[in-house]
Amino acid sequence: MKTSMAREEQKTKRGFITVLVRESGRIASNPLYAIFTFVVPLAVFALLCTIFHEGVPRELPLLVYDADQSSFSRQLIRMLDASSTIRVVPAPSGIEEGRRLVLSGRGYAFIVIPENLEENILTGRPSEVIEYYNNQFLLPASLVDRDVKKAVATLSGGVELRLRQKYGETREAALAHLQPILIDSHALFNPQLNYVYFLVNTLLPTMLQIFILMVSVYALGIELKDGTAGEWFDAAGGNTLKAVAGKLLPHTLCFLCIGFFMNTLLFRFLGVPLRGSIVIIMLSTALLVCAYQSLALFFVAVTANMRLALSFSAFYAAPAFAFVGITFPTIGMPLAGKIWGSLLPLSHYLSILVDQSLRGAPVSMSLPSIAVLTAFALIPSAAVMWRFKKLMTVNTYWGRS
Amino acid sequence: MKEILRTWQREYGIIFTDGGLILIFFAAILVYPLFTTVPYSPEILREIPVAVVDQDHSRLSRQLVRMTDATESMRVTSTPLNLAEARRQLLAKETCGIIVVPHDFQRSILRNKRATVAVFSDATYFLIYRQILTGMVGIGQSLSATIEIERMGMAGLPYLRAQSAREPLSLKSIPLFNPSGGYASYLMPAVLMVLLQQTLLIGIGMLRGTASEMPRQTMPRRGNVIGTVLGRTGAYMSIYVVHAVYFFLILFRFYRYPQHADVMTLGMILLPFLLAAVFLGQAVAELFLRRELSLLAVAPLSILALFIAGFSWPAESIPSWLRTLSFLLPSTSGIDGFFRVNLMGADLRDIAGNLGILWGLAAGYFALACLSLRYGIKRRS
Numbered sequence: 196m197k198t199s200m201a202r203e204e205q206k207t208k209r210g211f212i213t214v215l216v217r218e219s220g221r222i223a224s225n226p227l228y229a230i231f232t233f234v235v236p237l238a239v240f241a242l243l244c245t246i247f248h249e250g251v252p253r254e255l256p257l258l259v260y261d262a263d264q265s266s267f268s269r270q271l272i273r274m275l276d277a278s279s280t281i282r283v284v285p286a287p288s289g290i291e292e293g294r295r296l297v298l299s300g301r302g303y304a305f306i307v308i309p310e311n312l313e314e315n316i317l318t319g320r321p322s323e324v325i326e327y328y329n330n331q332f333l334l335p336a337s338l339v340d341r342d343v344k345k346a347v348a349t350l351s352g353g354v355e356l357r358l359r360q361k362y363g364e365t366r367e368a369a370l371a372h373l374q375p376i377l378i379d380s381h382a383l384f385n386p387q388l389n390y391v392y393f394l395v396n397t398l399l400p401t402m403l404q405i406f407i408l409m410v411s412v413y414a415l416g417i418e419l420k421d422g423t424a425g426e427w428f429d430a431a432g433g434n435t436l437k438a439v440a441g442k443l444l445p446h447t448l449c450f451l452c453i454g455f456f457m458n459t460l461l462f463r464f465l466g467v468p469l470r471g472s473i474v475i476i477m478l479s480t481a482l483l484v485c486a487y488q489s490l491a492l493f494f495v496a497v498t499a500n501m502r503l504a505l506s507f508s509a510f511y512a513a514p515a516f517a518f519v520g521i522t523f524p525t526i527g528m529p530l531a532g533k534i535w536g537s538l539l540p541l542s543h544y545l546s547i548l549v550d551q552s553l554r555g556a557p558v559s560m561s562l563p564s565i566a567v568l569t570a571f572a573l574i575p576s577a578a579v580m581w582r583f584k585k586l587m588t589v590n591t592y593w594g595r596s
Numbered sequence: 597m598k599e600i601l602r603t604w605q606r607e608y609g610i611i612f613t614d615g616g617l618i619l620i621f622f623a624a625i626l627v628y629p630l631f632t633t634v635p636y637s638p639e640i641l642r643e644i645p646v647a648v649v650d651q652d653h654s655r656l657s658r659q660l661v662r663m664t665d666a667t668e669s670m671r672v673t674s675t676p677l678n679l680a681e682a683r684r685q686l687l688a689k690e691t692c693g694i695i696v697v698p699h700d701f702q703r704s705i706l707r708n709k710r711a712t713v714a715v716f717s718d719a720t721y722f723l724i725y726r727q728i729l730t731g732m733v734g735i736g737q738s739l740s741a742t743i744e745i746e747r748m749g750m751a752g753l754p755y756l757r758a759q760s761a762r763e764p765l766s767l768k769s770i771p772l773f774n775p776s777g778g779y780a781s782y783l784m785p786a787v788l789m790v791l792l793q794q795t796l797l798i799g800i801g802m803l804r805g806t807a808s809e810m811p812r813q814t815m816p817r818r819g820n821v822i823g824t825v826l827g828r829t830g831a832y833m834s835i836y837v838v839h840a841v842y843f844f845l846i847l848f849r850f851y852r853y854p855q856h857a858d859v860m861t862l863g864m865i866l867l868p869f870l871l872a873a874v875f876l877g878q879a880v881a882e883l884f885l886r887r888e889l890s891l892l893a894v895a896p897l898s899i900l901a902l903f904i905a906g907f908s909w910p911a912e913s914i915p916s917w918l919r920t921l922s923f924l925l926p927s928t929s930g931i932d933g934f935f936r937v938n939l940m941g942a943d944l945r946d947i948a949g950n951l952g953i954l955w956g957l958a959a960g961y962f963a964l965a966c967l968s969l970r971y972g973i974k975r976r977s
Binding site for chain 2: 323329333343388393549
């Protein structure tokens with residue numbers, strides 16, 4: 196009677212809380228967890244913020260060869276230099292030097308102002324400025340090109356306006372002749388085309404998911420590799436669900452801290468517009484953590500080998516950014532790319548994040564993605580629960596590296 | 597010399613019998629490039645769905661809609677009655693842009709006034725925004741030109757004929773490299789370089805981690821440190837030269853990426869790049885006391901190596917202290933040098949700076965690798 200009561204007491208002691216305490220101790224005694232849960236992710240966040248701190252690139256070098264050396268050509272150069280995107284770098288000795296300088300990276304584009312430009316303009320002969328731009332450096336080249344186009348068009352418009360007014364046209368009629376149809380372009384949701392809102396906003400969660408997945412795989416897999424899985428299973432009183440939940444919960448809490456800090460960083464300190472629901476974003480961040488932990492359990496269970504599971508995780512999480520449809524949108528991807536992208540919780544998370552931050556979409560629009568994230572948090576782990584029990588109890592699975 | 601060959605052989609023996617290493621050194625190299633290219637394989641964004649709110653319903657407005665639908669970059673998928681409905685569709689991601697033709701569009705043009713077409717595009721995705729803008733500006737210009745020619749015929753004014761045929765000052769923009777602006781040709785070469793570097797760092801770290809776990813088997817107790825480093829280097833380099841051939845001679849041809857450099861020139865940039873990465877791998881390898889650590893530490897940093905390299909985000913916009921630090925990674929100079937010689941057709945003299953840095957890194961990391969190995973041996977004995 197007495198012994199059975201003692202056994203009963205021991206059994207209740209062993210369980211969820213025991214595993215929780217055991218795992219907290221493991222986290223405290225192994226600096227790896229602190230390093231890969233806090234130190235490295237925060238350092239990576241800081242680096243990404245530093246790289247993109249300008250938001251919009253400024254002062255990009257543009258090489259100018261001025262063969263005219265007139266007051267008109269100098270006016271063009273002044274206008275180019277006035278653009279915040281462009282920094283004019285003179286290339287005095289001609290076209291060949293300009294080409295060389297573009298090749299060696301001293302400028303993203305090279306413009307040639309032709310001889311006799313001023314004279315041609317004054318006598319009404321049409322003239323042409325030639326711009327060579329380095330399209331291999333897609334982003335800076337397109338920014339420089341945009342502002343060069345703007346400057347030349349403004350200058351040309353001014354000349355034509357004067358010319359037409361000289362012939363007696365009204366200002367309005369002259370304007371209409373310059374370009375009968377004007378395209379008035381509006382960039383919705385991110386009018387300054389700020390890269391912090393576009394890339395940092397999406398890259399921080401991308402980095403976070405890699406760390407969640409890899410640290411969780413490590414925490415689960417190391418028990419198999421070190422052969423401590425049996426002891427872990429016993430601590431849970433032989434209950435797989437309690438063993439897994441108690442094990443993962445401390446990590447969930449740590450990553451929630453990082454995730455909420457990330458959101459604070461984005462919306463408070465980096466000024467990413469928050470036009471939707473912060474509650475939905477926070478909820479999704481929590482689901483993101485759970486989804487990747489669930490996948491970690493899945494990978495460890497399927498491979499029964501920590502290093503193999505880590506390799507799979509790296510393969511799954513590291514190139515994810517290519518498939519989430521931010522830099523290269525989903526509508527342009529082939530079917531295989533779309534399918535793989537939809538198999539990444541990150542894609543669904545980023546869709547919620549962008550909808551609720553920049554786009555200010557109604558909450559109802561994010562509900563399907565939330566449902567998918569919830570499914571990721573539940574299905575992969577539930578599917579392998581029976582197998583995981585086997586891994587924890589059969590010692591032939593242990594010690595593999 | 598004997599030490600070099602013996603180590604070389606021993607490293608081969610370990611690598612080719614270890615499933616984990618085969619996965620990193622061979623399987624990843626083989627599969628990863630084929631896999632990551634998938635989303636970008638169409639190269640260019642085509643047929644972006646846009647909505648047109650035509651408030652004019654005139655001959656000219658219909659012409660504008662037809663022209664929009666006919667461009668490669670856009671497809672008119674809906675014609676909502678008002679802007680509110682168009683906005684709803686855009687928020688629901690049914691369309692990516694809205695083109696509003698005002699109700700007095702044709703009348704303004706016929707009365708020689710300027711007509712404004714408003715274009716709203718989804719700038720949460722920069723590529724979409726840029727494609728719609730470029731497409732619409734092109735349509736605006738060609739429709740403007742048509743109208744001007746019609747007007748000239750009607751007016752018959754001599755000065756108009758001379759002037760309107762061409763603007764007084766025009767700009768001719770010529771793309772020097774990657775003329776089609778293809779996304780895969782722009783990104784994949786850099787991804788491949790980072791992949792070479794990262795798999796080397798992970799693989800070498802895993803090798804040393806394994807050795808730490810089982811010190812008796814693989815650790816040279818004593819002996820020539822430099823010989824051991826060189827022997828290992830020989831083993832890794834011989835494998836990675838094959839990988840470089842696969843990437844830059846076979847895959848590049850298969851995907852039709854631009855290839856301007858000949859094999860010799862390519863070798864001149866890839867050799868110091870790979871050497872620097874191999875020595876860096878050996879220099880940091882002693883930090884990885886367990887087999888799995890290198891994977892945990894190195895894999896997440898690949899994205900960072902890519903964005904800090906200064907080709908997607910301009911180097912001028914990265915703070916200079918960070919830019920300077922970034923040159924400690926072989927990938928920074930490696931990608932830049934490779935882009936210039938192979939994608940842009942520069943010659944080696946244009947990338948002398950990059951080559952100098954890479955050889956400097958190779959020398960520095962070689963010294964570090966020797967020190968780190970000596971420390972490793974000392975620690976274990």
